[in-house]
Every structure is written in C-alpha cells, then in structure tokens.
Amino acid sequence: MQAIFCYVINFWGVEYMNHPLVIDGVSYWYIVACVAQTLWSPAFTYEKMPLAATFMGCILIPLLVIAYRQHASYSKAMERNVRLSMYFRGKYYWLLQFPFELHLGWILAAFALNINVVLVANNVSSVNQVIVAVLSLGMLSLISIWCLFGKTLTNQTPNYTIPSVSIWTTFWIYVELHNPKTMIMETFSSTEINGFCYGSIGVFFGLIYCCVWKLAKD
Numbered sequence: 001m002q003a004i005f006c007y008v009i010n011f012w013g014v015e016y017m018n019h020p021l022v023i024d025g026v027s028y029w030y031i032v033a034c035v036a037q038t039l040w041s042p043a044f045t046y047e048k049m050p051l052a053a054t055f056m057g058c059i060l061i062p063l064l065v066i067a068y069r070q071h072a073s074y075s076k077a078m079e080r081n082v083r084l085s086m087y088f089r090g091k092y093y094w095l096l097q098f099p100f101e102l103h104l105g106w107i108l109a110a111f112a113l114n115i116n117v118v119l120v121a122n123n124v125s126s127v128n129q130v131i132v133a134v135l136s137l138g139m140l141s142l143i144s145i146w147c148l149f150g151k152t153l154t155n156q157t158p159n160y161t162i163p164s165v166s167i168w169t170t171f172w173i174y175v176e177l178h179n180p181k182t183m184i185m186e187t188f189s190s191t192e193i194n195g196f197c198y199g200s201i202g203v204f205f206g207l208i209y210c211c212v213w214k215l216a217k218d
Helices: 002-011 020-026 029-045 049-080 082-088 091-096 098-121 126-149 161-178 182-187 190-217
Strands: none
Touching: 020 049, 020 091, 029 049, 049 098, 091 098, 098 126, 098 161, 126 161, 126 190, 161 190, 182 190
C-alpha cells in the first residue's frame, strides 16, 4: 500500500507532496518504518523469533506515530477553517492516509501473532500460550471497538480500516482452527481449540455488527 503513496508523491506533484497529511503526518517516520520492515524480514526468515518480534514492534511504533500525526493535522486544519476538511477526504484520504491505516491494522495483527510465535519457539506451556492468545484476540477486539466508538483526540469520523483488518484476521483464525493442523492438535486440547475457534468467529461477527451499526447510525 505504501507503494501507492510513493507513486502519488513522486509522480502526481506538489499538490500531494506538500499536503499536511504528508508534511505534518508522515514526515520522516515512514523511513523508520521501512528500515524496521527491512530488518524484520531476515530475522523472520532465519526464524530468530524474539528478534523478529522486536523489529515488528519497531514497525508498529512509527505507524502509530504517523496515524496520530495525521489525525492531529486534520484537527489543526479544522480549527483554522472547517472548509479545509475537504482536503482530508476523498482522494486525499485514500491516497495519503488509508495506506498507512491499512498497514497499521495489519501490523497490529502481525505483532500479536509474532508474540505468540515467540512463545511457541520457546516451548512455553500450552496453558500460557492459550492465555496470551486470548489476550491478543482481546487486544485486537478492544482496539477495533475503540476505533469505531472511542472518542479520539481529534474527534474525527470513525476509523473502519483497522476493524476491517481485525475482521479479516479473526475469520482466518477460525478457518485455521476449524481444521487444525497436527501440531496444533498435539499441543492443545480439543476444548481449547474449539473454544478459541468459536471465540474468533464470535469476534468476527461482533465486529461486523459494530461496523454496520455504526455506519447506519452515522
């Protein structure tokens, strides 16, 4: 998605390059995210899971900063002139802000996954793995609900991108656990597998309902 951002900045000119979402929002934090992403790839490829999880966190931090700064730039513009909001919607949102929100949503899910992979790599007990997995699923759920209903620092319209990524994630967790691999069946009891499987699909439908309800209300 950041490829779209780079294409827009490089080939579509000053209108986008000097936009507050870029100057005040993205700034140099995008470079930090790219460097961290580059370092994560070999760490994950060579199965250095603690190191990979660390670099994943280093990707997450600049993306969080970018998301905050972009929302803050919108807030500042609204304080100056309400009409400026038009420059933060439509093509400006889809080209300059949406790619980073999508990446952030994905990294949130991937970071939670990486933490759980670290536990597996270090042969942590199945009970502790289940506890961390439940906490991870709960974290994704709460963040998604906050994006929809929480009063953000900028009072912007609800963010549907991150909840949509969580919906996608929980669906595929359900698919994976509905027909679990042998390693999963050998590590966890059927009760644990089924509990997390149906919990995931419950979150899936719950988030869909929240998104539809919020869209209808707004």
